[in-house]
Amino acid sequence: MDAVCTFCGNVCDDVEFDVNTQKGKRFCALGLAKFREKERIKSPMIDGKEASYEEAIEKAADILVSSKKPLLYGWASTVNEAIRYGVLLTEKVRGVYDQCASVCHAPGTLAVIEEGIPGGSLGAIKNRADVVIFWGSNPLEAHPRHPTRYSVMAKGFLINDRKDRKVIVVDVRKTKSAKMADKFIQIKPGYDYAIISALRALVKGEDIEANEVGGVPKEELAELADMMKNAKYGVILYGLGVTQSRGRDRNIENAVKLIQLLNRYARWIIWPMRGHYNVVGAGEVPAWEVGYQYAIDFSRGYPRFSPAEFSAVEMLLRRDCDAMLVVSSDPAAHFPRRAVEHMKNIPVIQIDPFPNMTTLLSNVVIPSAVAGIEAEGWAYRMDGIPLRVKKLVDSPYWSDEKILKEMLRIVEEKLEG
């Protein structure tokens, strides 16, 4: 059956999957692993005991309504319809909405607030880009079909074949992606900002005093600056190497400034390599509902945005939340150790198809249908293009959308009653 893949931000809409034989076509290894059957959370649970959906949702609503400041976190691996109910639910219970980008690409959001984003679509990259720079991103392991569909081997209107593209990888280690590049530039960890600053100077035609910056010889930087200036259509596709290391949001801000400068000489865009299939939606949906993308506090009855206070890791480190709802995410596995400690002290509700480390800490567990296989809905691809993910098979599990809609209804009843 024609399917739309719900693993990474590529949201590949050209794949096929047969649920009976468990075989797929055109999938990458990640997508195929996602679509294959695996162990599920078998039933809703309250304190380790099996319960009905109704009982578990009632208990979850009780926890949310009786807490002073619940944190509602996750959202990147579900559809826009479910996220929308999540935002409305957070507002009702006067909690805090935060999403996976908080520990992923949110620094880019901060940079975009300051500088805007000179961006473009994956289609534009496929059709036009003759210089492609992967900076701190490793598509062959995180977005395996990105190079073939859009950015390296893909044919486009103005690109006949691989030879029409110059591909550069900038990274601290020689990743699998570095090996497919025409040029690999190895930098020292944490020197992205300094290197981008040096490139800005060189593109402007200024000299730099240092012989090397962040482990890269001046001649190599000058060569790169020259290549950038002479591109017909260039793109920097940046990954978490840039946002999760020293400088974080400032690295992206500096990179955007470099792109703005390059646009005086050539056509350039910059774009983040988004990880989960709908992590863009986890930011866009609250943005169209309440104006902000993450770290949104509703405790005063209106939305306030402040990552220093309301991002999930900061909230947990400061022990500033007294309950947590986790939807389609696993913070117990992916947050720093000290942040996870507080999750053990508070009631945790989980909505997810699969048992994970957060399940082990959760007081209420509500299994859900897998979007793209057992449930449908809208998702934003990494370049902000909305695609409808499909339902291929009936399932006994409720969709995230149904669970959250029901939870919101019961919360409203309890608040009114």
Place this chain on the structure above:
Amino acid sequence: MIEVEIISGRTIDQGKTVEEKLSEEYFKAVSYCEINETDFKKLGLKEGDRVKVKTEFGEVVVFAKIGELPRGVIFIPMGPYANQVISDDTDGTGMPRFKGVKGTVVKTEEDVKSVRELLGVE
């Protein structure tokens, strides 16, 4: 003992098993660190040995592998093992420092904990 900078990040095996976190495959995919070959020999390691990685934020025992990395840099796949030692300081952005945290690596005879043991729940 050697001083290192710790990098965490995605791998294809981590991605393939990310929805099976309580499985043996996920454990294998995330409970190791890659070390530069010269550093690996300097620590007296052979493939399959364990090392203790320590930072000011915590410590963790993982399996050691040779990886294509510069000297003084180690790589741990993103996940619960890396998260024992990465920096929880977000500088007000919400983003912890998952990459480029200074620490030390030493050979150890201690066992690698399961994800349940790491979490402290059974």
